[in-house]
Amino acid sequence: MRRGKEGILSTAEIGRKPAAATKRSFPITGALLFRLRALIALLVLLAAFSMLSPAFLTTGNLTILVKHVAINAIMAVGMTFVILTAGIDLSVGSIAGLAGMVGGGLIDRGLVLPSFGVVVYFHLWLVILIALLVGALVGVVNGILVARLAVAPFIATLGTMYAARGAALLVSNGATFPNLMGRPELGNTGFPFLGSGSLLHIPVPILLMFLFGVAGAFVATRTPFGRQVYAVGGNERAAELSGVRVKRIQLLVYVISGVCSAVVGLIIAAQLVSAHPATGESFELDAIAAVVLGGTSLMGGRGGIGGTIIGALVIGALADGLVLLGVSEFWQIVIKGIVIVVAVVLDQLQRRVQWQPGKA
Amino acid sequence: MNEIVLAARGISKQYPGALALDHVDFLVCRGQVNVVIGENGAGKSTLMKILAGVERPTAGVLELEGHPIRLASTRDAAALGIAMIHQELNLLPNLNVADNIFMAREETNWGVIRHRSQERAAAELMLRLEQPIDPRTLVGDLPLGQQQVVEIAKAIARDVRVLIMDEPTSALSATEIDVLFRLIRDLKSRGVSIIYISHRLEELLTIGDQVMVLRDGRVVAESPAETVSVSWIVERMTGRAFGASSRSECAAPGRPLMTVESLSMTGPTGRAVLRNLSFQVCAGEIVGFYGLLGAGRTELFECMIGLRHAERGSIVLDGKAIGKLALPERIDAGLVLVPEDRKAAGIVPELSVRENITLANLRSFASGPFLSFAKERRRSEQLVREMNIRAAGLDRPITSLSGGNQQKVVLSRFLLTEPKVLLLDEPTRGVDVGARAEIFDMIRRLAAQGMAVLFASTELKEIRALATRVIVMSLGRMAAEFTAAEATEDALVAASSPVSAPREGGDSVYR
Numbered sequence: 001m002r003r004g005k006e007g008i009l010s011t012a013e014i015g016r017k018p019a020a021a022t023k024r025s026f027p028i029t030g031a032l033l034f035r036l037r038a039l040i041a042l043l044v045l046l047a048a049f050s051m052l053s054p055a056f057l058t059t060g061n062l063t064i065l066v067k068h069v070a071i072n073a074i075m076a077v078g079m080t081f082v083i084l085t086a087g088i089d090l091s092v093g094s095i096a097g098l099a100g101m102v103g104g105g106l107i108d109r110g111l112v113l114p115s116f117g118v119v120v121y122f123h124l125w126l127v128i129l130i131a132l133l134v135g136a137l138v139g140v141v142n143g144i145l146v147a148r149l150a151v152a153p154f155i156a157t158l159g160t161m162y163a164a165r166g167a168a169l170l171v172s173n174g175a176t177f178p179n180l181m182g183r184p185e186l187g188n189t190g191f192p193f194l195g196s197g198s199l200l201h202i203p204v205p206i207l208l209m210f211l212f213g214v215a216g217a218f219v220a221t222r223t224p225f226g227r228q229v230y231a232v233g234g235n236e237r238a239a240e241l242s243g244v245r246v247k248r249i250q251l252l253v254y255v256i257s258g259v260c261s262a263v264v265g266l267i268i269a270a271q272l273v274s275a276h277p278a279t280g281e282s283f284e285l286d287a288i289a290a291v292v293l294g295g296t297s298l299m300g301g302r303g304g305i306g307g308t309i310i311g312a313l314v315i316g317a318l319a320d321g322l323v324l325l326g327v328s329e330f331w332q333i334v335i336k337g338i339v340i341v342v343a344v345v346l347d348q349l350q351r352r353v354q355w356q357p358g359k360a
Numbered sequence: 361m362n363e364i365v366l367a368a369r370g371i372s373k374q375y376p377g378a379l380a381l382d383h384v385d386f387l388v389c390r391g392q393v394n395v396v397i398g399e400n401g402a403g404k405s406t407l408m409k410i411l412a413g414v415e416r417p418t419a420g421v422l423e424l425e426g427h428p429i430r431l432a433s434t435r436d437a438a439a440l441g442i443a444m445i446h447q448e449l450n451l452l453p454n455l456n457v458a459d460n461i462f463m464a465r466e467e468t469n470w471g472v473i474r475h476r477s478q479e480r481a482a483a484e485l486m487l488r489l490e491q492p493i494d495p496r497t498l499v500g501d502l503p504l505g506q507q508q509v510v511e512i513a514k515a516i517a518r519d520v521r522v523l524i525m526d527e528p529t530s531a532l533s534a535t536e537i538d539v540l541f542r543l544i545r546d547l548k549s550r551g552v553s554i555i556y557i558s559h560r561l562e563e564l565l566t567i568g569d570q571v572m573v574l575r576d577g578r579v580v581a582e583s584p585a586e587t588v589s590v591s592w593i594v595e596r597m598t599g600r601a602f603g604a605s606s607r608s609e610c611a612a613p614g615r616p617l618m619t620v621e622s623l624s625m626t627g628p629t630g631r632a633v634l635r636n637l638s639f640q641v642c643a644g645e646i647v648g649f650y651g652l653l654g655a656g657r658t659e660l661f662e663c664m665i666g667l668r669h670a671e672r673g674s675i676v677l678d679g680k681a682i683g684k685l686a687l688p689e690r691i692d693a694g695l696v697l698v699p700e701d702r703k704a705a706g707i708v709p710e711l712s713v714r715e716n717i718t719l720a721n722l723r724s725f726a727s728g729p730f731l732s733f734a735k736e737r738r739r740s741e742q743l744v745r746e747m748n749i750r751a752a753g754l755d756r757p758i759t760s761l762s763g764g765n766q767q768k769v770v771l772s773r774f775l776l777t778e779p780k781v782l783l784l785d786e787p788t789r790g791v792d793v794g795a796r797a798e799i800f801d802m803i804r805r806l807a808a809q810g811m812a813v814l815f816a817s818t819e820l821k822e823i824r825a826l827a828t829r830v831i832v833m834s835l836g837r838m839a840a841e842f843t844a845a846e847a848t849e850d851a852l853v854a855a856s857s858p859v860s861a862p863r864e865g866g867d868s869v870y871r
Contacts, residue, residue, distance in 0.1 A: 235705070301710035
């Protein structure tokens with residue numbers, strides 16, 4: 001129309017090129033470092049604690065650290081699947097308690113059948129299987145509530161959290177099963193191996209963490225089921241139209257979470273060689289924290305198992321290191337809270353960078 | 361000489377990796393409809409976001425009434441009288457119409473909202489917009505077209521000097537578009553300047569005064585609207601010569617693939633949504649379902665695919681009754697639905713292009729229990745080529761693609777399931793002219809290969825260009841059926857009007 005383009009064109013042409021050059025180099029290095037921030041945070045923590053405390057970087061301490069982490073990490077693997085579908089599972093701690101009590105009770109007291117006047121003791125493997133089934137069963141209940149009855153996951157699992165904890169207390173009327181050594185004549189010895197044994201010099205809980213972490217990561221990224229989990233969390237309606245059986249996926253993630261939690265319950269009972277009905281209280285919070293620290297979005301569809309394991313390690317290293325440094329227990333709790341909030345803030349920042357529209 | 365209200369001079373916008381706008385000059389004339397045209401990705405939306413204060417330019421200045429302005433936020437823009445109606449509606453479905461209109465500038469009395477007065481004002485606006493909407497209705501309960509009207513009411517409720525409309529008609533029926541255009545003329549006469557973006561070129565020429573064409577972030581042409589034609593615009597938009605507008609060939613239809621018999625369905629409110637629908641579609645046919653909003657087109661398709669359940673009637677696909685099957689089984693039987701709302705039901709934003717393409721067909725990419733990424737990549741690459749999907753990489757997020765390319769990805773996903781019958785709900789909504797032509801060609805090829813295609817559209821042009829047969833729906837009934845030759849715009853519009861409220865035929869906005 002009516003305007004002089006010449007002048008404007010030439011001045012801005014000069015200003016444009018350097019801007020383009022700097023912008024292009026940024027996403028490769030900066031964004032990558034930013035995405036790996038959980039891992040970097042972990043390395044920084046490890047480096048800092050090693051320098052501050054000579055006791056930190058010893059085999060003994062690291063073994064204890066990872067053993068603690070293992071419990072949270074296994075639980076968080078299951079939780080990751082649930083959160084990837086935009087759900088949440090608050091019942092994990094209670095499931096751990098219940099599974100521990102069921103397993104412990106079957107070893108210590110056996111299954112009492114009053115009407116027949118007999119007590120049945122099961123083989124150890126069968127005991128473990130039954131305990132895992134209990135976890136799966138609570139998962140099924142969660143899944144039905146969420147998928148079929150459309151109860152909000154927070155509420156559904158809040159309910160089962162109470163119910164499963166109550167059931168754990170009912171198993172023994174609130175008492176502890178104090179002796180899980182088993183008896184040779186009943187063929188149920190060897191349970192403590194699950195908590196304090198070692199294979200190839202590696203403690204069993206740590207092996208289990210690797211097993212669940214690797215298997216979980218494989219299922220999440222390499223199987224149709226895993227892909228469908230991401231799809232359901234990302235856009236449920238699109239997934240449904242694509243033929244994904246959304247309700248089945250939603251049910252299965254809670255079953256996975258239930259089984260993972262039951263494993264945790266058994267490990268703890270095995271470590272203590274006794275089963276206590278309060279086992280696993282508030283574990284759900286640590287599991288959720290590990291998942292979130294690992295970069296999985298509570299809105300679903302984004303994140304993964306690898307991040308979760310790192311998240312669990314960050315929480316574990318933080319706790320362990322702060323103890324070694326003699327930081328007060330109360331301050332530890334404050335610091336943990338701050339770390340979680342900072343992680344979520346960073347996650348939001350990343351989202352904002354990613355969502356800057358590339359299209360015009 | 362036109363008086364300039366708002367001027368953008370030398371505007372550039374640099375995104376990481378992409379220059380969205382390159383020294384764009386844009387002058388908005390007072391009391392005129394300033395049309396901005398361009399393909400998706402040409403920079404229209406970016407320019408509008410800058411004018412509305414959503415984004416800041418990398419270089420260049422904005423002037424309002426000759427004074428330079430800086431817009432740090434949409435609030436700044438609103439305070440200066442610049443308002444924008446977004447392509448995606450920005451309404452709160454959980455609040456009522458009046459609450460939405462007065463959101464963030466509530467009329468209060470000692471901090472308490474004056475609901476009465478807001479509702480009165482909202483009712484007046486609805487009267488002005490000729491829409492019988494109760495201001496106390498929840499926005500979520502309104503059909504999409506009426507939600508669009510609320511969005512417009514929200515914008516004109518405050519004094520606006522410049523009103524930006526980004527594809528305001530994409531969800532509107534012909535009647536609602538007439539109302540909108542009357543409103544635009546009314547606003548013009550009050551000295552309000554309109555910036556108007558749309559993909560419907562005829563519409564732009566009907567309502568526009570000044571036309572500017574953007575391509576690849578640059579202004580490639582400007583002209584008063586009366587001197588330009590559709591072909592002039594298309595040539596400048598695409599940089600290609602404009603071929604004769606293509607029509608689907610009426611090939612001899614093959615065997616019947618889809619038979620629907622006396623299908624009836626009641627909606628959640630107890631109202632009959634589908635009433636006794638019966639039709640048959642043969643291989644090679646492209647049947648267009650035309651109707652106003654609420655005619656039941658989307659509901660019909662969702663019922664056929666299994667998202668909703670019919671009370672009565674049967675659906676037979678290639679000799680197999682599928683009316684009782686679950687959705688995944690219907691896909692296996694050879695039926696797919698490409699949904700209307702790409703963002704809400706089409707793409708999975710967190711997944712990559714490849715993962716979005718393979719989503720409906722994961723089983724075929726598994727070796728044993730595991731997915732084979734190599735297989736996925738090979739097949740996706742092939743589809744990206746065949747469908748001419750423009751993506752920087754298979755593993756880029758789907759959200760990095762333009763609307764037209766996202767639509768092609770969704771289409772690819774469903775074609776991978778090798779359907780016999782394809783249901784397309786508004787197949788080219790929010791898709792630019794170039795991609796639209798490609799999608800049309802693709803649909804025609806698929807039909808020629810023996811697929812039966814059913815598509816729903818509110819766009820007469822789309823119906824006329826694509827369909828070999830047209831079924832007109834009204835209030836859940838089949839109102840009329842036309843061959844492609846009989847389906848003139850006037851006939852379609854007349855047939856789509858509910859019988860209870862006859863309106864004079866032929867007052868379509870398209871001339």
